[in-house]
Amino acid sequence: MTDTHTKVAFVTGASRGIGRSIAIGLARFGCDVVVADLASERAALDKTAEAVTALGRRAYAKSMDVASKADVTATVTAVLAEAGRIDVLVNNAGILKPSLLQDLDEATFDAHFDVNTKGVFLMCQAVLPHMRARRFGRIVNIASVAGRKGSPTQGHYAATKAAVITLTRVFAQEVGMDGVTVNAICPGIILTEMGRNNLGSEAEVRYWTDVTALKRLGEPEDVVGPVCFFISDQADFVTGQALNVCGGLFFD
Numbered sequence: 001m002t003d004t005h006t007k008v009a010f011v012t013g014a015s016r017g018i019g020r021s022i023a024i025g026l027a028r029f030g031c032d033v034v035v036a037d038l039a040s041e042r043a044a045l046d047k048t049a050e051a052v053t054a055l056g057r058r059a060y061a062k063s064m065d066v067a068s069k070a071d072v073t074a075t076v077t078a079v080l081a082e083a084g085r086i087d088v089l090v091n092n093a094g095i096l097k098p099s100l101l102q103d104l105d106e107a108t109f110d111a112h113f114d115v116n117t118k119g120v121f122l123m124c125q126a127v128l129p130h131m132r133a134r135r136f137g138r139i140v141n142i143a144s145v146a147g148r149k150g151s152p153t154q155g156h157y158a159a160t161k162a163a164v165i166t167l168t169r170v171f172a173q174e175v176g177m178d179g180v181t182v183n184a185i186c187p188g189i190i191l192t193e194m195g196r197n198n199l200g201s202e203a204e205v206r207y208w209t210d211v212t213a214l215k216r217l218g219e220p221e222d223v224v225g226p227v228c229f230f231i232s233d234q235a236d237f238v239t240g241q242a243l244n245v246c247g248g249l250f251f252d
């Protein structure tokens with residue numbers, strides 16, 4: 001895939017895991033990259049920024065909490081002042097603390113919706129006036145196959161991701177006339193800190209590997225190509241879609 005001009009891409013949750021790989025992959029794809037994460041992750045975030053600049057692209061590292069409207073507004077304003085524009089937004093920041101729904105406390109339920117769902121909503125709301133005014137934007141929301149399937153101990157998380165898929169579909173319809181596409185990626189099991197914490201025993205790793213068509217679990221880099229596709233000129237007529245990137249774990 002090739003592209004015709006340098007884009008400025010904003011990636012949330014970019015200090016590690018899938019977000020870090022997406023930030024570096026987008027730099028390799030020719031983007032300048034804004035990498036954002038919680039202030040507590042600053043050292044790792046700066047390493048992602050260094051990896052972007054090592055590829056010859058500009059990097060902007062920003063400490064922020066996607067669940068805070070004040071943080072989101074201030075960061076997007078600062079980025080627009082520094083970088084001049086935001087062409088691409090990848091809403092990747094997310095949390096998962098497994099629990100049976102019966103045992104789940106209210107604060108944990110709220111935290112998942114605040115980060116995984118409200119964070120996507122706030123980030124989209126913040127960048128859309130700018131994208132719509134320029135009549136160009138590419139938004140990619142990292143949801144999950146959990147949002148389509150739901151599984152025990154992930155009910156709250158799955159509900160946040162189902163909401164992200166719905167937000168994707170509705171935003172796409174509300175902003176398409178202004179040249180902005182909004183799509184989602186639904187990863188399966190990806191071997192990050194979140195993925196490994198969630199897997200538990202070796203027996204579980206073997207089980208999930210066995211039920212995956214490609215007979216392996218995902219690496220963060222497996223998510224990069226689909227993100228590049230959605231932001232590329234090759235996907236100009238694709239919006240409001242949610243693509244499973246799961247090695248053949250789930251088919252709906």
Ligand SMILES: NC(=O)c1ccc[n+]([C@@H]2O[C@H](COP(=O)([O-])OP(=O)(O)OC[C@H]3O[C@@H](n4cnc5c(N)ncnc54)[C@H](O)[C@@H]3O)[C@@H](O)[C@H]2O)c1
Pocket residue numbers: 012013014015016017018019036037038041064065066067091092093094095096115142143144145186187188189190191192193194195196
């Ligand atoms: N790993 C998997 O198996 C898997 C599967 C499906 C979907 N996903 C989704 O992919 C995305 C990335 O997951 P990952 O596996 O790389 O997880 P991870 O835990 O390794 O990384 C998540 C990143 O988000 C950041 N983050 C968390 N809360 C934040 C907040 N309030 N503001 C800003 N940043 C915040 C973290 O600091 C971290 O850098 C998440 O949205 C996750 O739900 C992951």
